[in-house]
Structure formats: structure tokens, C-alpha cells
Amino acid sequence: xxxxxxxxxxxxxxxxxxxxxxxxxxxxxxxxxxxxxxxxxxxxxxxxxxxxxxxxxxxxxxxxxxxxxxxxxxxxxxxxxxxxxxxxxxxxxxxxxxxxxxxxxxxxxxxxxxxxxxxxxxxxxxxxxxxxxxxxxxxxxxxxxxxxxxxxxxxxxxxxxxxxxxxxxxxxxxxxxxxxxxxxxxxxxxxxxxxxxxxxxxxxxxxxxxxxxxxxxxxxxxxxxxxxxxxxxxxxxxxxxxxxxxxxxxxxxxxxxxxxxxxxxxxxxxxxxxxxxxxxxxxxxxxxxxxxxxxxx
Amino acid sequence: xxxxxxxxxxxxxxxxxxxxxxxxxxxxxxxxxxxxxxxxxxxxxxxxxxxxxxxxxxxxxxxxxxxxxxxxxxxxxxxxxxxxxxxxxxxxxxxxxxxxxxxxxxxxxxxxxxxxxxxxxxxxxxxxxxxxxxxxxxxxxxxxxxxxxxxxxxxxxxxxxxxxxxxxxxxxxxxxxxxxxxxxxxxxxxxxxxxxxxxxxxxxxxxxxxxxxxxxxxxxxxxxxxxxxxxxxxxxxxxxxxxxxxxxxxxxxxxxxxxxxxxxxxxxxxxxxxxxxxxxxxxxxxxxxxxxxxxxxxxxxxxxxxxxxxxxxxxxxxxxxxxxxxxxxxxxxxxxxxxxxxxxxxxxxxxxxxxxxxxxx
Numbered sequence: 001x002x003x004x005x006x007x008x009x010x011x012x013x014x015x016x017x018x019x020x021x022x023x024x025x026x027x028x029x030x031x032x033x034x035x036x037x038x039x040x041x042x043x044x045x046x047x048x049x050x051x052x053x054x055x056x057x058x059x060x061x062x063x064x065x066x067x068x069x070x071x072x073x074x075x076x077x078x079x080x081x082x083x084x085x086x087x088x089x090x091x092x093x094x095x096x097x098x099x100x101x102x103x104x105x106x107x108x109x110x111x112x113x114x115x116x117x118x119x120x121x122x123x124x125x126x127x128x129x130x131x132x133x134x135x136x137x138x139x140x141x142x143x144x145x146x147x148x149x150x151x152x153x154x155x156x157x158x159x160x161x162x163x164x165x166x167x168x169x170x171x172x173x174x175x176x177x178x179x180x181x182x183x184x185x186x187x188x189x190x191x192x193x194x195x196x197x198x199x200x201x202x203x204x205x206x207x208x209x210x211x212x213x214x215x216x217x218x219x220x221x222x223x224x225x226x227x228x229x230x231x232x233x234x235x236x237x238x239x240x241x242x243x244x245x246x247x248x249x250x251x252x253x254x255x256x257x258x259x260x261x262x263x264x265x266x267x268x269x270x271x272x273x274x275x276x277x278x279x280x281x282x283x284x285x286x287x288x289x290x291x292x293x294x295x296x297x
Numbered sequence: 298x299x300x301x302x303x304x305x306x307x308x309x310x311x312x313x314x315x316x317x318x319x320x321x322x323x324x325x326x327x328x329x330x331x332x333x334x335x336x337x338x339x340x341x342x343x344x345x346x347x348x349x350x351x352x353x354x355x356x357x358x359x360x361x362x363x364x365x366x367x368x369x370x371x372x373x374x375x376x377x378x379x380x381x382x383x384x385x386x387x388x389x390x391x392x393x394x395x396x397x398x399x400x401x402x403x404x405x406x407x408x409x410x411x412x413x414x415x416x417x418x419x420x421x422x423x424x425x426x427x428x429x430x431x432x433x434x435x436x437x438x439x440x441x442x443x444x445x446x447x448x449x450x451x452x453x454x455x456x457x458x459x460x461x462x463x464x465x466x467x468x469x470x471x472x473x474x475x476x477x478x479x480x481x482x483x484x485x486x487x488x489x490x491x492x493x494x495x496x497x498x499x500x501x502x503x504x505x506x507x508x509x510x511x512x513x514x515x516x517x518x519x520x521x522x523x524x525x526x527x528x529x530x531x532x533x534x535x536x537x538x539x540x541x542x543x544x545x546x547x548x549x550x551x552x553x554x555x556x557x558x559x560x561x562x563x564x565x566x567x568x569x570x571x572x573x574x575x576x577x578x579x580x581x582x583x584x585x586x587x588x589x590x591x592x593x594x595x596x597x598x599x600x601x602x603x604x605x606x607x608x609x610x611x612x613x614x615x616x617x618x619x620x621x622x623x624x625x626x627x628x629x630x631x632x633x634x635x636x637x638x639x640x641x642x643x644x645x646x647x648x649x650x651x652x653x654x655x656x657x658x
């Protein structure tokens with residue numbers, strides 16, 4: 001059953017899977033932090049219950065600002081955090097090269113987790129370093145957001161797809177253990193290859209709490225095909241995994257009404273739906289429509 | 298023409314024949330792939346290949362001890378090497394992917410060619426200059442295939458633009474404006490000092506590869522470059538002349554903070570209309586209704602319209618997956634890929650000519 005309507009951060013940080021042109025325009029629209037706050041507040045009024053975001057610096061600034069000026073708003077939202085913000089690392093690799101980036105990250109880990117790093121180095125447990133890296137990324141957010149409101153930490157899709165591709169089951173076990181035991185919150189994966197992810201989880205007997213994946217009437221970003229992705233969503237949902245449907249509007253190529261019509265068939269399989277916008281009126285309207293369509297009736 | 302009318306399903310079949318071929322042939326199983334260079338592009342290609350055909354990547358070569366040691370502790374299904382020769386001897390891969398920094402492409406591609414590896418993929422640009430490309434061609438035997446990672450040729454928006462252009466939807470081409478922009482380099486770096494070439498070679502090469510595919514470029518009217526964060530070109534601008542007289546204005550920069558990720562844009566003004574195309578969209582506006590525009594004068598299609606449940610793997614942009622499918626299909630069918638090293642010669646020659654003509658400002 002659908003329990004939550006979430007606002008997504010993509011338009012806030014200049015991401016659009018429709019066109020970069022649109023992303024640049026949207027980022028300008030919410031360049032003032034108050035504009036983002038307004039979108040979040042009216043989404044709440046419309047019935048949204050949570051905010052899903054990646055660990056982009058702009059989101060930290062937004063949440064810090066809300067914590068200072070609108071603490072009640074901060075407490076009203078549930079949070080689903082995507083980690084890490086992959087594009088930031090791609091950009092750093094462009095400047096310093098991949099090896100240079102790896103060295104920089106290792107230095108930061110040593111500075112923040114010296115003892116854990118030494119243990120990891122002595123035991124040659126490289127998987128453990130991944131947990132420290134995630135902790136380092138999350139640290140400022142965990143200090144800002146009420147801990148009880150953080151419902152899940154999800155691995156960014158690039159990390160998930162590479163974990164599937166290179167069959168990194170041990171690494172995934174380590175990250176899951178770290179997030180569940182040390183951070184005491186739900187653990188999830190974001191993916192655009194849900195068919196392949198389902199197979200990977202089954203083959204490696206890995207149980208996770210959340211999967212965040214695109215689900216839209218066009219089949220955009222759904223793999224290995226629209227039909228197989230739909231089947232995977234239904235079967236994983238039936239197994240009790242909380243599915244968070246994202247990109248439900250196919251990046252703006254379909255209306256919220258069409259998306260609702262399509263999503264109705266997954267009402268029993270999905271746990272939450274997320275949408276993104278920079279326009280306050282749309283933030284409210286979309287939340288209302290999605291709520292009416294998926295949470296009631 | 299019926300099949301090309303604006304029925305999206307039919308259109309996608311025409312624009313992306315790789316999909317049907319992939320289903321028909323069930324290609325790739327049994328191939329042994331090695332990846333040389335385990336930076337972001339090596340990881341990406343290896344990842345896509347493994348998602349398309351689980352376990353196809355058997356070996357990775359990277360000169361960095363940190364990377365090979367770290368990765369070998371995490372990735373158990375792949376053998377890691379620091380020495381390319383040792384890998385070629387011990388693994389005998391059918392396919393080698395070269396995803397190292399550009400300056401090393403030439404010596405690295407040469408090794409598997411000399412070793413006798415049948416199929417090689419090299420990231421763009423294939424070499425630093427045209428001479429190196431010619432040298433590789435002289436080493437390459439007729440039964441060997443080298444494909445270059447000009448992945449924009451596998452983006453359906455650009456393929457659609459080429460189809461409309463060739464069909465004369467916008468009439469005779471009069472002027473072209475094109476750019477590639479990114480915000481990748483926004484702080485000082487010495488990374489490109491040794492290479493001696495900057496954004497035109499790194500990003501502009503995509504644009505030139507598309508433009509030489511779309512048009513016959515005949516001459517360079519002017520060229521200028523500017524450094525901002527590096528000792529090479531961070532910004533490059535040129536005016537070209539195409540066969541038939543159309544002027545082509547190009548710009549390339551990797552230092553535009555407005556561009557979170559790279560964007561390649563081409564605007565083609567013809568006697569009957571305009572095509573605007575980027576990785577994300579295709580917009581057409583014409584004076585006359587046309588069957589290829591659904592008997593309308595306007596057409597606007599975005600990425601979600603093109604990639605409906607395709608390609609079968611989503612890792613980075615869809616064109617990367619289609620590019621890898623294309624290569625594996627070419628191997629299976631024993632045919633030259635679209636972006637073979639031979640077909641890349643014109644692009645690399647133009648790069649050399651532009652650098653030679655460029656005035657530093």
C-alpha cells in the first residue's frame with residue numbers, strides 16, 4: 001500500500017532527466033533558498049510527507065537553513081537520503097584523475113575515522129572502507145536532521161548498478177550492516193535496472209528494506225524492459241520490500257493524471273512515490289492528486 | 298516512407314537497429330573482455346558490458362597499485378594486472394577496451410594490435426593527433442577491428458536529426474551553430490599539460506565527429522582558443538565552411554559553470570526550417586508540413602520519448618549502452634562498426650587542422 005508522497009530534490013540541484021536546458025531554468029527559479037523552502041512547505045500542505053535528496057552541498061545548505069528558520073517544518077518531514085552525490089565525484093575525477101580522487105577520499109577517511117581505517121588496512125578489509133566513506137558523506141546531514149525522521153539511507157544508482165555489474169555482494173553486505181547497525185536506519189538501493197537488481201538480490205540472498213526505482217507509463221529508465229521492470233516491482237513489493245517509485249512523470253513527459261492512472265495498478269506493491277518540481281503551485285497540486293489517487297480510493 | 302512516419306515504435310526501430318539485432322543474435326556470450334584503465338570510463342564500460350552479459354569482463358589492467366590492489370580485494374570475479382603484456386599473454390582476451398587517459402591511447406592500442414587481439418575499443422579521442430591514428434592504421438591488420446568511443450553517434454536524438462537532414466526536411470542547409478559545453482574544469486589543473494591539447498580534443502571531438510557525419514566540412518575560416526584554468530585550450534571557437542557553402546560556427550568549452558554535465562547542441566538552419574538537437578531532445582520547425590513530422594510543421598521529442606523501456610541497461614546515458622551493444626553486434630557479425638578507427642580519421646584530421654589554425658586570445 002502507498003504510504004508516503006515524497007518531494008524529490010532533482011530540480012533543486014539542477015538535475016532534469018528530460019533536458020539539461022530545463023534543469024538550468026529550474027535551478028535559476030529556485031536559486032534563492034526561500035524559493036525551495038516555499039516548495040517544500042506547500043508540498044507538505046498538499047499532503048507530501050517526506051523529502052528525498054542526495055548529499056549535494058545545496059541540500060545541506062537548504063536543510064541547515066530550514067533547521068535554523070523553520071524547525072517545525074524540518075520535524076514534519078520524513079527523509080530518504082541518497083548517497084553519495086555521484087556527479088560531484090565525477091567532476092573531482094576530471095580535475096585530479098581517478099587515482100588522485102581515490103587518494104583524496106582516503107585521506108579524508110583517515111582524518112575522520114583513523115582507528116577504523118587502521119583496522120580496515122590491517123585486515124585488508126576494503127569493503128569496510130566503503131562504510132566509512134558513506135558515514136563521512138552523511139555526517140553533516142545526520143547532525144542537521146532529526147534522526148528519528150530519517151527513514152532510509154539509499155545507495156545512489158551509479159553505485160547500485162556497479163555493485164550488480166561487478167557482483168559485489170560482500171560490499172553490499174558490509175554497507176547494509178554498517179547503515180543498519182551504526183546508523184540504525186533503513187537501508188535501500190536506488191536503481192534504473194530493477195530487473196537485474198532483483199536477480200542479483202535473489203542470487204546472493206540479500207534482503208533490503210527499500211528500493212527506489214523509476215516507474216512511469218513510458219517505461220523511461222526502466223530496464224531491462226518496461227514489462228520486466230513492472231514485473232520486478234510487483235514481485236519485490238509482494239516480498240515486502242518497500243518500493244519508492246521515482247520519475248513517475250517520465251521527467252515531465254507525462255501529466256500527473258496519466259501517471260496516476262498508470263500507478264494505480266501498483267498500489268499494492270509500492271510504498272511511496274516521489275515527484276519533483278520548482279513551482280509551488282505544482283508542488284501542492286501534484287501532492288494532492290497523488291494522494292487522492294494512490295492513498296485513498 | 299511509411300515506416301519512417303512519426304510512429305514512435307517504428308521510428309525507434311529505424312533509429313536503433315541494434316535493439317532488434319541484439320534480440321535476434323543473442324550476441325556476446327563466450328567472449329572474453331579485458332578493460333585497460335579502471336578510471337570512470339573503464340568502470341563504466343566494464344559495468345555496462347557485465348550488465349548486458351554477466352561475467353563477460355575477465356580482466357582489468359591499470360598501472361595504479363592503489364586501484365588494482367583495492368579493486369582486487371573487492372571485485373573477486375575479475376583478474377587485475379598492472380602489466381598489459383602479462384594480461385595479454387595470460388588472459389588472451391577476444392576484446393580489449395582501452396579507457397586510459399588520451400595521451401596513452403596510442404602506445405596502449407598498439408600493443409593488443411601487435412599481439413593479434415581481434416577486437417579493440419578505444420575511448421575518444423582515439424589518439425592525440427592524426428599522425429598517431431595513421432600509425433595505428435598501418436599496424437592494424439585487415440581482420441582486426443578498432444572501434445572508437447564516439448558515443449554521440451549512438452544517441453537517438455542525433456540519429457534522428459541525421460535522418461531528417463538526409464531526407465531534406467529542412468531543405469538546403471544554410472547555417473549551422475553548434476557547441477559542446479561542460480563545467481568539468483572550473484579550477485586550475487596541470488592534468489593536461491603533458492597532453493598539450495585541451496577541450497577541443499577532449500569534448501570538441503564529439504562535436505566534430507557529429508558535424509563531419511552530418512556535413513562535408515571543406516575548410517576552416519577562422520579559429521581561436523583561450524586558456525582559463527589550464528595551460529591548454531579551455532575554450533575553442535571556430536568557423537568552418539561545408540560543401541554547398543553553409544557556414545558552421547562551433548564552440549567548445551569545459552569551463553562553463555552553468556553546465557552540470559556536458560551538453561552537445563547543434564542548430565541547423567535550412568531553406569525550409571530549423572533543426573535543434575542535443576543529447577536530450579530534438580526540436581524541428583519547418584515551413585511545410587512533412588510526413589516525418591507527423592504531417593505537421595513542428596516536432597519536439599525528448600529523451601523519455603526515445604528511450605521507452607530501452608536500452609536493456611541503464612548506466613549513465615543510454616547511448617553508452619547502445620554503443621557497447623553496437624560493438625558486440627559488429628563483433629558477432631564480423632562487420633566494421635559505425636565509429637571504426639578508419640571512420641574517425643576525418644575527425645582527427647580536422648582536429649589537427651583546427652589546432653594549427655587557432656589563434657590564442
